[in-house]
Amino acid sequence: MESKVEDFVKEVTPKSTVDGGILFVHNKFFLVDPLSDQPKVLTGSANFSNASIVSNDENSLLIIGDKRVADIYLTEFNRLFEHFWPRYITQQNKRNKIKNEAGFEKPLDEKYTWFVDYFKKSSYHYKRGRLFIEMKGAKKVQ
Structure with missing residues (x-):
């Protein structure tokens, strides 16, 4: 017997890889003073648009003063930043017609x-x- 979660995964999985991306999972969060004594983390399903905040059945959670939670979210922010930054630089180089084999300002440093x-x-x-x-x-x- 399969669970409802397994049924859901079977139903959406074929739809989730359009253009090689996942369509229904992504992070949304704000960090305010994440390294302070009173860090603030705002996270949830809301897209921070008018429809999302006013009309849709979405949620947001404001976590104040929990340094451990703020550290975890800051670490995730940095993981995402480090993942997407090289892609951004590569796109900028292509747009500006900068030719570099590595796609970055500095190619492999062999020295x-x-x-x-x-x-x-x-x-x-x-x-x-x-x-x-x-x-x-x-x-x-x-």
């Missing part, structure tokens, strides 16, 4: 200098690293 920016205090990579080091529970590195 092992890729890490230098991670130690320049003015660089994005250094600042981003500090952001995570200073998260709750992380050990300070001098």
Whole structure:
């Protein structure tokens, strides 16, 4: 005997891979001051459109002050950002007719200098690293 969930999966799975994407699962959340003592996470099914908020049967959950939840959502945000950023750069390069085999500003670095920016205090990579080091529970590195 199959469950209703299994029936649902069988029904929607053939429809879910149009153009190679999944049509019905995606994240929607806002983070406000995620590294503060009072982080705010707004998450749920609402699309933050007028119809979604006023007419549709959707939900939103506001979580205030839970640092663990904020850390989890911030980690997910960064995972998504790191996944989609190279795609964005590749699209921009194509749009601007920039030719680069790797599709990024810097191709493969065979001279092992890729890490230098991670130690320049003015660089994005250094600042981003500090952001995570200073998260709750992380050990300070001098």
